Amino acid sequence: EVQLVESGGGLVQPGGSLRLSCAASGFTFSSYSMNWVRQAPGKGLEWVSYISSRSTTIYYADSVKGRFTISRDNAKNSLYLQMNSLRDEDTAVYYCATESNSGSYYILDYWGQGTLVTVSS
Amino acid sequence: DIQMTQSPSSLSASVGDRVTITCRASQSISSYLNWYQQKPGKAPKLLIYAASSLQSGVPSRFSGSGSGTDFTLTISSLQREDFATYYCQQSYSNPRYTFGQGTKLEIK
Numbered sequence: 001e002v003q004l005v006e007s008g009g010g011l012v013q014p015g016g017s018l019r020l021s022c023a024a025s026g027f028t029f030s031s032y033s034m035n036w037v038r039q040a041p042g043k044g045l046e047w048v049s050y051i052s053s054r055s056t057t058i059y060y061a062d063s064v065k066g067r068f069t070i071s072r073d074n075a076k077n078s079l080y081l082q083m084n085s086l087r088d089e090d091t092a093v094y095y096c097a098t099e100s101n102s103g104s105y106y107i108l109d110y111w112g113q114g115t116l117v118t119v120s121s
Numbered sequence: 122d123i124q125m126t127q128s129p130s131s132l133s134a135s136v137g138d139r140v141t142i143t144c145r146a147s148q149s150i151s152s153y154l155n156w157y158q159q160k161p162g163k164a165p166k167l168l169i170y171a172a173s174s175l176q177s178g179v180p181s182r183f184s185g186s187g188s189g190t191d192f193t194l195t196i197s198s199l200q201r202e203d204f205a206t207y208y209c210q211q212s213y214s215n216p217r218y219t220f221g222q223g224t225k226l227e228i229k
Contacts, residue, residue, distance in 0.1 A: 035216065037165075044223045045157075045165065045208055050216035059216055095164055099216065105171040106212040107155055111164035 002026040002110045004096050009115030016086050016119070022079040022096030022112055030054075030074035033099040035108060036081050038092035038117075048094070049081065064090075086119045093117075123147055123211050127221035133229040138199045142224045144192045144209035153213035156185055156194045159223075160205045168207075169194065204228050 008020040022034070036048040049070040050059040058070055069082040079096050093114040100109045124147035134140050144154065152172040157165040167176045169185035172192055182197040196203055209221040 033216070045220040047218040102170065105153065106215040107167055107170045109167050113164060
């Protein structure tokens with residue numbers, strides 16, 4: 001059974017830092033690209049960042065570029081999101097999600113339960 | 122960036138009703154459109170990919186259609202467990218995904 005378990009969320013002051021982790025099991029983690037998606041309280045879904053299976057390709061949403069860093073450790077079946085210079089608007093539940101494809105059609109097919117990041121003074 | 126706009130933002134319906142949710146893209150995205158269902162406090166769940174392909178394990182009362190800029194998600198006969206929020210998502214600019222703002226489906 002595929003499992004993704006996020007951790008590392010919490011309360012942090014504006015300008016602070018936090019590192020999220022996503023522990024993967026039940027599938028060959030090193031074969032899959034991974035994403036972070038966030039959801040502000042009562043709001044919709046926002047894609048945050050992408051990392052390819054071997055970390056050769058990385059993308060960020062403009063809203064987090066230069067502040068967030070995505071990484072992975074395939075030996076530890078883990079995905080990370082280092083978040084620096086946090087702002088009030090970064091308050092959200094952060095989900096990690098696997099990316100799969102059927103031909104040229106890409107999907108986010110497995111999601112973790114999410115971890116809540118609250119940025120507030 | 123490709124913008125995705127859903128309508129309506131909220132919808133009240135009864136068990137057994139046929140419901141349609143619409144998603145419009147700001148440019149043509151061919152069939153690169155996915156639909157997700159999210160229940161309160163839970164992660165999103167993939168329902169439909171490539172505009173009309175049913176994800177494994179998803180009930181056949183869910184269907185999707187459309188291509189280019191206009192897409193629809195239809196639930197043929199609403200069940201109690203279908204009351205949730207639904208999101209469309211474009212994968213044309215993969216992996217720079219964008220989602221619609223969501224449609225909250227509530228019990229009438």
